[in-house]
Amino acid sequence: MTVYIQHTNIYRINDYSNHLKALPDEDRYSRFGYRISDYNIDQLILTMCYHPKDHELWYASTGDKRVGWGHMAKNTDGSWELAVSVDHEYQRQGIGDKLITEMLAWAKFHTIPEVYMHCIEDNKVIQHLAVKHDLKTKSRGDGERTAALEVPESNVFEANAQLWKEHNEIMTEFARLRKRYKELWSNAMLPKSLL
């Protein structure tokens, strides 16, 4: 199975919301640390819409299907909280690992000083992935651990790879806007009343 990771923005927020709402109860609990309701997910989505610059999204796809999401949210102290979730039937196939790799590459390139993640004590998989990606985990004493990383700078190869990735994202966005621009002018040139 080939999995692609794509950085995205709030254009895809509806898909992200649907993904979160489709998570089974145990995954919702380990993702959020409590039994989040659909209503609370809607509140989260609304907050993201009000503050789009403080949220970054990534999705993992296999063909046309989006099967996992990464979300980074900026705090007032400049640190970013990182969270990932993978559709239940696609877990343990390396997708969470790939999402975290992409998210940290973005954080390095954008000189984010620190990222952290909340993990419940029972969630050994995310703790394993945190350690694998150099996040230091620390018990909070309330059934949760915090995994944090002071983000190192990208080296020249990492910076170059990220630069081209984001260059391509911007080119795709340009192509979308150019299409819209052409449609605008073709409508203006040919008003229906003159056809």
Ligand SMILES: CC(C)(COP(=O)(O)OP(=O)(O)OC[C@H]1O[C@@H](n2cnc3c(N)ncnc32)[C@H](O)[C@@H]1OP(=O)(O)O)[C@@H](O)C(=O)NCCC(=O)NCCS
């Ligand atoms: C946590 C989650 C995102 C992981 O995604 P995933 O795609 O299943 O994870 P991956 O397949 O990429 O990686 C799993 C890793 O855990 C390891 N692992 C599996 N079972 C394990 C266990 N019981 N204890 C420790 N490590 C374990 C695997 O060997 C693999 O490690 P490797 O990459 O070194 O081989 C996914 O399980 C999920 O969506 N859970 C619900 C939401 C959640 O808990 N999010 C995290 C809080 S933000």
